[in-house]
Amino acid sequence: MPRSLIDLELEDAAKIDPDEYLQAALRWHFSEETGSPLWLELARDLDFDPLTDVRSFDDLGRFPDIARHLRERPVEDLLPRGLAGEPAPSVFETGGTTGSPKRLVYTDRWVQRALAWKADELREAGFPAGAPWLVAMPSGPHAFGHTTRLQAKALGSVLHTVDLDPRWVKKLIAAGGSADDYLAHVIDQLGHVIRSQRIAAVTTTPPIFAELLLDEELTDRLRHSLRYLAFAGAHLDDDTYDLIAETFPDAVVQNIYGSTMVLTTARLRTPTAPPPSAVYDGYPPFVVFSVLDPDTGEPVEYGRRGQVRMSHISSGVFIPNNLERDSAIRVAAPGGIGDALSSPRPLAAFEGEQVVQGVY
Amino acid sequence: MPAPAVPGAAAEAAELELPLLTARGEQRTRARETVHAVGGPPVASLSLAPDLLVAQTLARQKRAAPLPAEERARRLAEAAERFLDDVLGGLAFAEHVRLVRQVSGHNAALSERLSRAVADAIAQAPDRADRARPRGSVRSWREVGRGGGSGVWTRRGETLGAVLSGNTPTIQNGWLQALALGYRVAVRPSRREPFTAHRVIAALRAAGFRDTDAAYLPTARTGASAILRRADLGLTYGGDAVKAEYAGSSTIKVGGPGRSKTLIARDRATPRTVEAVAESVTALSGTACVNTTAVLVEGDHTGFARELAALLGERAAERRGTEDHLGPRVADEAAEALLAHLRGRPGARPVTPLDEVAAAHPEGGTVLGPAVLTVDGPGNPLLAAELPFPCVWVAPWTREDGAGPLRDSLVVNAVTGDAELIDALLRDPGITNVHLDAPTVRGGGDLPHEDYIGGFLMRNKAVVTG
Numbered sequence: 003m004p005r006s007l008i009d010l011e012l013e014d015a016a017k018i019d020p021d022e023y024l025q026a027a028l029r030w031h032f033s034e035e036t037g038s039p040l041w042l043e044l045a046r047d048l049d050f051d052p053l054t055d056v057r058s059f060d061d062l063g064r065f066p067d068i069a070r071h072l073r074e075r076p077v078e079d080l081l082p083r084g085l086a087g088e089p090a091p092s093v094f095e096t097g098g099t100t101g102s103p104k105r106l107v108y109t110d111r112w113v114q115r116a117l118a119w120k121a122d123e124l125r126e127a128g129f130p131a132g133a134p135w136l137v138a139m140p141s142g143p144h145a146f147g148h149t150t151r152l153q154a155k156a157l158g159s160v161l162h163t164v165d166l167d168p169r170w171v172k173k174l175i176a177a178g179g180s181a182d183d184y185l186a187h188v189i190d191q192l193g194h195v196i197r198s199q200r201i202a203a204v205t206t207t208p209p210i211f212a213e214l215l216l217d218e219e220l221t222d223r224l225r226h227s228l229r230y231l232a233f234a235g236a237h238l239d240d241d242t243y244d245l246i247a248e249t250f251p252d253a254v255v256q257n258i259y260g261s262t263m264v265l266t267t268a269r270l271r272t273p274t275a276p277p278p279s280a281v282y283d284g285y286p287p288f289v290v291f292s293v294l295d296p297d298t299g300e301p302v303e304y305g306r307r308g309q310v311r312m313s314h315i316s317s318g319v320f321i322p323n324n325l326e327r328d329s330a331i332r333v334a335a336p337g338g339i340g341d342a343l344s345s346p347r348p349l350a351a352f353e354g355e356q357v358v359q360g361v362y
Numbered sequence: 363m364p365a366p367a368v369p370g371a372a373a374e375a376a377e378l379e380l381p382l383l384t385a386r387g388e389q390r391t392r393a394r395e396t397v398h399a400v401g402g403p404p405v406a407s408l409s410l411a412p413d414l415l416v417a418q419t420l421a422r423q424k425r426a427a428p429l430p431a432e433e434r435a436r437r438l439a440e441a442a443e444r445f446l447d448d449v450l451g452g453l454a455f456a457e458h459v460r461l462v463r464q465v466s467g468h469n470a471a472l473s474e475r476l477s478r479a480v481a482d483a484i485a486q487a488p489d490r491a492d493r494a495r496p497r498g499s500v501r502s503w504r505e506v507g508r509g510g511g512s513g514v515w516t517r518r519g520e521t522l523g524a525v526l527s528g529n530t531p532t533i534q535n536g537w538l539q540a541l542a543l544g545y546r547v548a549v550r551p552s553r554r555e556p557f558t559a560h561r562v563i564a565a566l567r568a569a570g571f572r573d574t575d576a577a578y579l580p581t582a583r584t585g586a587s588a589i590l591r592r593a594d595l596g597l598t599y600g601g602d603a604v605k606a607e608y609a610g611s612s613t614i615k616v617g618g619p620g621r622s623k624t625l626i627a628r629d630r631a632t633p634r635t636v637e638a639v640a641e642s643v644t645a646l647s648g649t650a651c652v653n654t655t656a657v658l659v660e661g662d663h664t665g666f667a668r669e670l671a672a673l674l675g676e677r678a679a680e681r682r683g684t685e686d687h688l689g690p691r692v693a694d695e696a697a698e699a700l701l702a703h704l705r706g707r708p709g710a711r712p713v714t715p716l717d718e719v720a721a722a723h724p725e726g727g728t729v730l731g732p733a734v735l736t737v738d739g740p741g742n743p744l745l746a747a748e749l750p751f752p753c754v755w756v757a758p759w760t761r762e763d764g765a766g767p768l769r770d771s772l773v774v775n776a777v778t779g780d781a782e783l784i785d786a787l788l789r790d791p792g793i794t795n796v797h798l799d800a801p802t803v804r805g806g807g808d809l810p811h812e813d814y815i816g817g818f819l820m821r822n823k824a825v826v827t828g
Contacts (some may be wrong), residue, residue: 054600
């Protein structure tokens, strides 16, 4: 009798055999007793049998992209029946940058697992655990604001927050308007915190931090206390990183790359590496990346740029084949499951809708 | 004769690296863009400024006070000399002109003439700017006598962002006047011809302007809006789309399309007039907004078109393969696209055979023009088709058609004795400048172009003394 997915998830991640995990996950998500209504329904239209024809992680590309269903279906349809007796999951939404938002279910089991990874990684990066942390990222329907709160508690840091509403900003810009007033509003709120608190860590988007840097008083204040600076939510180009790094020589600067679609951010192979040389790993067998030629769907050569595909496989969620709105350079992954990434950046356009790069 | 190819010259030139000239001096970035000569080989590498650097530069410029007016004028005069005489960024003036020629497609003599005109624009910037000052306004409150009052000419802002196009080196004229008036200027050069702006700013710095006075900030495409957004006032150039984008802005001035026209009244179609139109079509390689793109002829318009085509054809013929080519040298693909644009036009009758419009150049690329085409009536929309080479549309016109067909023009040259018509042209809000029997390309940096730039940069404040 093969072990169940739930049993495997309890193992130490390093000891899980990826292929055994993949097969257990397919049995879980495509069995009447444990699968979600959505996948059981979609399985009927597949031209292959997920229980016998999917032999490796490379085969995940045979599954359809289920983004549309995540936008349209009731959340109940997304939840595997095998988790029926468990606490209700949290629902978080994608940014809504490429059309209407997608909804993802975050089970408590997954949230705890990801939290343990992130807290360890932050400590390893030299995060000033116990010192005040200022986060200006979206909360509300978005996962980032909520997970940082859990991380702050795990690290013993007081959390100060300024909220962002990325969808409103994008609407302003798409309508031909300017985000200037919104940016000023955010900087204003950041100013209150920075002037009154000894902020040792900041997490926000590159455009917001760049705007903050134009305020000399706030920059000077931060320069004395800042030890950790993380960027997420928008592309950080290498030259902007250089300008920021020279302003904060005492701070570790990280670029965080992830996706709500895989329910976590990537693991930085060297947490203290400067962003231009950072390598982003997945968490196989749970979260796996690949870098593909967008025209053929085949992997590009190592060292070449292609479109990023992300997969998430856990007892709560099965996202086998999600094409991201980003390109990245393909790097070999340790253990050979999927790829690692470097220099991720937005694709010019995605699914026919212009990708608006705003403050998030 | 074409200049002989020097082995290794391209590889050598490609090592030319233009740094940013920011408020902190020379800076280099990781984002680079290669500048190519017309016809292919790379000639230089540009550092591109990220938005944050643009914003930081303009913030520093805003905090810096301008040099005193007299010092600005003195240093501008010195900078003009240094522009011509100094080795700047590793280049002597002659080498600079050669680069401008390679990337812009202007012929050798024109590249040199326009580059020398840039030196004039530097030296004369204070005087040119001052021509916009109203008679009722003085330059400083210190000139207002005791117990009196006057308008004082005052800057509308402190920083100017200038997003330049690359069709002529003299595009620097506008922002140089702003500098003369005390603005601190951030220049985003054309990425096709980034050399002139670099040399001007290097010359200014060599002449004692501070790093905060004028900055050189090439950017990727999206960076243009960052410069315009961060500066108090902005200057940019473009077609109808750019014009429409900033139509509602009182702080951004757009140098728009030209669509300049020449009107020839009955009995004025003399050889001298044909000559004037030929000059209007071909001067400045036919790429400028002041080049005539449409000629309206009262009387035999096809006869006029034939005479013009004959004169232009003769002028261009023997010069095509030389460094004195008449029309611009452009990349082969660009030439192909422009010709395709001409070929498929219903209603256009080529007088110059279209297969004679383009000729390969021994140094690479294609020399374009001249092209003369006729259309049936003065209302034909083709008259507004402005192409970046000597290309002119000739249409019939009658007194009854009036000023209407001449609208939407940067320059109208009226070859007519009809004072009423001239009055109508000056009254018409759709006509920017009027020439009276003078080629549309005549004039200079001291005249209004789309109005005096000083009118946009300055305002008049009353100062009353006790």
